[in-house]
Amino acid sequence: MQYWQFWCAALLSFSLVLILFVAFPSSEGLRGGEGGDGDGVGSRQQRPSFRSLKSGSVLSVDSFYFASGSVQEWVVPSLEGVAAFSVEAYGAQGGNFPSEYSEGTPGGMGGYLFVRNISAASFVGQKLYVYLGGQDGTNGGGGVTSGNGGGKGFTLGGGATDMRTVLGDLSSRILVAGGGGGAGSGAVGGQGGGVDGGEGGVCGTGTCAMSGQEGGRGGNQAAGGQPESGGGNSAGTIGQGGNGNYQSGGGGGGYYGGAGGFYFSGGGGGSSYADSRYIIDTNAQGIHDGDGFLLVFVDGCKAGYIFDVPSHSCLACGPGSYNPLTLQTSCITCPGGTYQPLYAQIAESSCLACTNKTVSTPGQASCFSMCPPGSSLSSSSSSACSYCTSGQFSSSPNLSPIACINCPVGYSSTDSATYCSPLPPPPSPLLGLIALLPFCGACFACCYYTNQRVERLSKARVYIDGQGDHKSLQE
Numbered sequence: 001m002q003y004w005q006f007w008c009a010a011l012l013s014f015s016l017v018l019i020l021f022v023a024f025p026s027s028e029g030l031r032g033g034e035g036g037d038g039d040g041v042g043s044r045q046q047r048p049s050f051r052s053l054k055s056g057s058v059l060s061v062d063s064f065y066f067a068s069g070s071v072q073e074w075v076v077p078s079l080e081g082v083a084a085f086s087v088e089a090y091g092a093q094g095g096n097f098p099s100e101y102s103e104g105t106p107g108g109m110g111g112y113l114f115v116r117n118i119s120a121a122s123f124v125g126q127k128l129y130v131y132l133g134g135q136d137g138t139n140g141g142g143g144v145t146s147g148n149g150g151g152k153g154f155t156l157g158g159g160a161t162d163m164r165t166v167l168g169d170l171s172s173r174i175l176v177a178g179g180g181g182g183a184g185s186g187a188v189g190g191q192g193g194g195v196d197g198g199e200g201g202v203c204g205t206g207t208c209a210m211s212g213q214e215g216g217r218g219g220n221q222a223a224g225g226q227p228e229s230g231g232g233n234s235a236g237t238i239g240q241g242g243n244g245n246y247q248s249g250g251g252g253g254g255y256y257g258g259a260g261g262f263y264f265s266g267g268g269g270g271s272s273y274a275d276s277r278y279i280i281d282t283n284a285q286g287i288h289d290g291d292g293f294l295l296v297f298v299d300g301c302k303a304g305y306i307f308d309v310p311s312h313s314c315l316a317c318g319p320g321s322y323n324p325l326t327l328q329t330s331c332i333t334c335p336g337g338t339y340q341p342l343y344a345q346i347a348e349s350s351c352l353a354c355t356n357k358t359v360s361t362p363g364q365a366s367c368f369s370m371c372p373p374g375s376s377l378s379s380s381s382s383s384a385c386s387y388c389t390s391g392q393f394s395s396s397p398n399l400s401p402i403a404c405i406n407c408p409v410g411y412s413s414t415d416s417a418t419y420c421s422p423l424p425p426p427p428s429p430l431l432g433l434i435a436l437l438p439f440c441g442a443c444f445a446c447c448y449y450t451n452q453r454v455e456r457l458s459k460a461r462v463y464i465d466g467q468g469d470h471k472s473l474q475e
Helices: 003-023 429-467
Strands: 062-066 071-075 084-090 110-119 127-131 161-164 173-177 279-288 293-298 305-308 313-316 375-377 385-387
Touching: 062 071, 084 161, 084 173, 084 279, 110 173, 161 293
Parallel strands: none
Antiparallel strands: 062 293, 071 127, 084 110, 084 293, 110 279, 127 161, 161 173, 305 313, 375 385
16 A cells, blocks of 8 residues: 555545544433432532541541640630540550660550540630650660659650640549550560550560569559559559569559559550540550550531531531431421521421411422422422422412423423423534535545655656656656
8 A cells, every 4th residue: 555545544534533423422412411409408418528537437527636745735626516526545655675685575555545425515615635645765764754654664654645624633634545564674564555454564484584573563443553562663543654673664654554563574554544424436455556646536517517528617507407416418408388597407396387378499498478480389288389390390480289381392491490491403414524524625635636646756757767868757
């Protein structure tokens, strides 16, 4: 095939495809637009955004992360419609026994606590204080204390992480995630967290093995961990881990701290706690390594409000709607024949029946004397107006149950229409062909000209080769 034949064939193929595309478009192009959802005033159709790290049931309006510094303030935001907030707290891991003295035994892991249903109304505008537990450094000696209640020993117990209402007041704590006990020489620290903190381990082999060894006991909900009878370690107390003695770990901080380890033993873990007014979703022992941290999630919205995804805020249900539940993303529309003039309503009974021969469509703040255009009376004995469905229309106010009439042939409408629109005529294949005539003409002209030029050049070559001279390059 000659080059000119190839390019002409390509142009002709492209022309054919373009003709088919213009003349016979996809059926999607013939479809009419879809009507509205008809859910009425206050409807929200977006899927909610789940921002909590722990629970997919929590719609977070906002979140706050605390991970540095021993004490921080948080002012509970005054957000309209917010029901409550949730807290995730992580206690610190206990200190690791330094590797230059043994195999580098790890301290007990910190606890994990997730608390829900903390009433926002109880604390709006109030300061709450976040105390973050810290893990100790290597070879922390006597007289050195860890952050927020870690005990003293050869290694320090991990500090608890808590939230309280009064600065410096342990009795005002509303939740606590316990810290892990410090490790002893060859002995792991007790796990922090849970109703009862874990007991520290002992060194059971080699030169560190001794009779009567006992790891520090964990704290619980009523008292700190108790030490070995007659030993040099000390008990945990409220909010404070006990001290370990020679090559042992300190107790972890917690609601009540763990006891320190007794000779080559790990300290006990501190206990976790939450106020009984709140819901404890998870209270797990021995979850977290490293320093403690805390997250606050301002939860989704109370009854009468809905969660708005774009703004991450609570919006009151508007007139003509209500919402009886918390953590919702859409309001319920009052039915036709009723009205509801207020914001943030929570009960179906707030939708009041129209009286004195008045009527209404769904989701109205007031009633009116006649059904508006785009609707008709549901029945002759009803005060409810129903919207016309797609393919029907009603052009004027009425009190008729048959006011919505069908569109004539060749016309269509969407829901609640007041008029019908003509359907667009289908595209004609002939129009497509006409539109492409200039392009096709140029294509054929190009092909014809190219063909003639090649033929002339071909004849010229034959003439030159046959005669053996160069008298002329033309025919």
